[in-house]
Amino acid sequence: MKLTFFLNGREVTCDISPEMTLLTVLKELLHVNSVKRACLQGECGACTVIVDGDAMNSCLILAATVGGKHVETLESLGDSQHMHPLQKAFLDTGAFQCGFCTPGFIMSAKALLDKNPHPTEEEIRYGLSGNLCRCTGYVKPLEAVKAYVAAQSDIKVNEDAVQAVKAAAEQMGGAH
């Protein structure tokens, strides 16, 4: 069975068997590195990709149903030379530890921010509630998204908001 879809803007054609999920196609056939395989039950969010603007678990999408659609993975945001500001925000706040859930987290954050550029804290938590992380307690990842939103907002970039995130960790006692 032939499948044609757009992966990160590039048209891709591959030969799949009908019962393959999009995750299997991305991992076993196309060797996409950023999409992670973990729970296969649509509950951990590590395999989150953006399909036509919506964040979805690629382990619950039958590959045959994405014919002609636009699938975006973390590789579409930018590489280490020229990073997307959202990636830079996660880097600067030291938001991740083991980094296994990072790609899924950033894709969910991007999908959330594409629809709602200035979310409140509650909306950020609600938008990222489909991504599980065991290392960070979600403190710094949420900080990173808030710092990105602050940096992107139209009002003059609030320098001390981004600095506060850095200073908070360094000041002895690190109290937020």
Place this chain on the structure above:
Amino acid sequence: MIRKGRGIAGCLYSLTVPNAPNPCTANVLMREDGSVNIQMGIVDIGQGAQTAMCMMAAEFFTIPVEKVRIYTADTHATPYDFGTLSSRLTFVGGRALLNACQQVMDVLKSAAAMQLHTLPERLYCEGGFLKDKYDPAKMLPIQAAAAISQFVCRKMPMGQGEYYPFNVPADENGCGEPSVSYYYHASVADVEVDDETGVVTVKEIWSAVDCGKAINPSAVVGQCDGGTLQGIGWALGEDMYPYCTHNDGPAPEFDPDFRPRNLSDYPLPTTMDAPEIHSMFVESHDGEGPYGAKAAGEICANTAAPAIVNAIHDAVGVWITELPATPDKVLRAIREKQEKEGA
């Protein structure tokens, strides 16, 4: 009706494995441009051990961290390490690394002494230079010393370090030294208990870890955040055998086939469950540890559960002595209390 409560808890933790030798070894090589290669058998599972080792080496040689590269966890290319467990990597790995760095420094100092016509003991390292204590004019960049040692003195600036943490298995009466250092942690939890449904929500939690010396502060704070949320998960609902914790014998509802098989039934906390976590660290500076550092990883998961149970008592006046404090147990305890007061 939502009732508020606050609870506190403290904890001790003994570093390193108590009753077995658990050494760590490190190889360090300085190249002629002053950059450093480290090989260690440690495994970085996300706690930031690699970054901490690079920072310690950079501090020792007073060179930028970017010039230090570490390769870990490969039995054919890295020297032995016991394993990433019982909070030992920063302490034991750090000491092993610094022993190896000291060997490299001795080689560099002897080469610099020959170049500067002074004695190796008079040299000290500062700002990327080897300087003479008594004659400020005599100074040599570190990379120059490395090049001279390698190509002129025919001595490769490399070193191997190991560190066996001192431990004597303790006997029945407590005599012995089960651990080389101890670190501490405390947390205060604010909870809200809905006394109609028994649901406990942690609103805010402050937790401070005694890490001796914070090598990488944001990593220490990160470890404290993650450990606190794991402790909250343990306290409120994570259970592989539901209904198995019952003080007087197995619970009537216990059924071994109730084991959760997916992440919906095993309630790992999500972003909506995570409270306001304020993680902090205090520095008690243990001279035994590398630069006074102890550890930060494991202890943060231990005090959240007792602090939450104490807070539940403060809120609704019931003692939950069987973890997890599920809504079922909290509501049962509240009903019993109401009956006792009512009767």
Place this chain on the structure above:
Amino acid sequence: MYEKQDYEVIGHSRPRNDAPGQVTGTVQYVCDLHLPGMLYAKPVLSTEHHARILSIDASAALALPGVHCVATSADAPDYCYGVTDHDTPCLAVNKVRYKGEMVACVAAESYALACKAASLVKVEYERLPAVFDPRDALKPGAPVIHDECQGTSYEGNLLLAGPGKTLKLRVGDVDKGFAESDVILEREFCTNPQKPLPIEPFATLAAPDDEGGLTVWSTQQCVFGIAEHVASIVQLPMSKVRMVAPAVGGGFGEKNQVGTEPVTALLAKLTNRPVKLELTTEESLMFTGTKHPMYFTYKLGAKRDGTLVALKWDCVTGCGAYSSVAKLISGKVAFWGAGPYLIPNQWSDVKIACTNKQIGSAMRGFGMGQPTFALEVLMDMLAEELGMDPLELRKKNMFRDGEHMSTGQAIRASGIGLCLDKVAEASGWGK
């Protein structure tokens, strides 16, 4: 000795050295590794809590085109491992001891094919009575789980630990202490088997190299510790087995015991092809270890002014189907049950009982979380009894530098006071 001073690099936050790779998705974990000619493995987990294995029929599975091998314990008969007691097989040997234990493992061309073949492996069980509560396992007449290692490692279901079969601490005289105490509190506590559950489940890729050895990439926390077990199952000298841990997606203790490494290495040796075994989270939940559930009886004696005089704690630890790290963890429970407080008389008695539950593995806290829960709740109960502020009660009895712990060790750089003050001040305790 390192004196206290400010440093150039240390003490200043830095992102992790592999952070750029993390945020751009280039960091490689085991699930991202692919080798040409790689086979996919799928485990067959036991569906019985406690049963004798009568037969394993893999003929239907092997008949499928593209299925290369179905490994069972017959392929590695004399392989046994364990951290303290050698009682754990890689694949169940003539008996399964917990539901989810690996009985066989299939290697096939694709993961879907491996799943299909795994469902065709027929395992015939003869169900045996099972016991789940550690306290029931110690009662006479309970079904015996380890009948081979009786006398050496086990006595009935009691794991023999320490000289007197149980782990004890005898400091001072608790009876005299309780006699002198004004207030005595005795409560029971128990803690639940939490799962470390890092988001990345166990995954191993084993590939034969051209020198007759093996290279094994795996999600593990100690490369050297597990290399020894892999070498013994494939009967190769350690020099021929290269263990590598690429980026690991969290461990929290679950990955420092043996997991899927030996069985994947065995499959690679049998098929002479690279084999990748990746557990799904559901298999990881069923097969790998949990925090040890513990059942405490704590008895604390104190004076009216809050000075702690005597503490006695008995504990039954459920180590699950195999011993794993139960002895090390119970050793810490037996020794450090008194936490960061000076209590002159301390007695403890810790028994370890095996049950037909998942193996108790190391988890973040390694045996300190459970007694801390019991003691800290008991301290608050005592504070309520004495009408004292819980913070004051703790600060009255906590360790102080220069003194000795009740078990004799010197107290150096004690930070418990600093921590308590820090969180009390930050949270506005008492206001």
Place this chain on the structure above:
Amino acid sequence: MLEAAPGGKILAGGTDILVTLNGNAVPDDLTLVHIGEIAELRRITETETALKIGCLVTDTMLAGSAAVEKYAHALWQAARESAGPQVRNRATVGGNIGTASPAADVVCALEAMDAVAHIVGPGGERDARLGEIITGPKKTSLARGEIITELTVPKGASAFEKIGKRQAMTISIANAAAWVELEGDTIRALRVVIGSAAPTHVRAAEVEAALTGQKVSRAVVEEKARLAVHSISPLTDQRATQWYRTEVVPVMVARAILAACEQGGWNT
């Protein structure tokens, strides 16, 4: 509209069926008919008295539509609180009904709103209430090849309450939805549906009878809500014990009714 596929199953969002297929052997005779691309079924239209919801409408579309929030508040809350964002972007209303899980949040809200499903099949078209379609856990009365195409949800004041093991991505331990028709402060008509406390969603008939015609007040509603215990038959499972469900269902029912009245204009 749809040719009957022998031995086949209908694939809309796929968030339930693929969980069973992933990591397990795929049955040989399974044929999936993917209807996800039919645009007409993926629309919410508003009429004078009701909302017409296509079977392919996803939870995210429900949670994002102002009309649903205003006129079918219970459905809006249920869609917001079920599963996680990624699953809500794919899970469809039709699929939710087809899976017929006794704990389903959206089905609970729809039944409270007295939604009518329009079913098309080889035997022609018919309308049916959800109570008739869902006959047991994971069992529906849909004949082979029949498919739900559209739901008609009458407008009204309603609310939904849910309790789970955690705040997001959790299957309900107990959920309750209430629809109310107010006249000033008295309840003219009331419908209450309780989920995951019986093999299927059940109507709390005694509570409805007791409260119809009553004046709304917190005390009366909480007192009468205790009657809900008679219409449920909860079990103990890995999520909650029978005792707990019996204790918590009246609380959920009371809260749902009071919230529905508030949404209907009753000020406390």
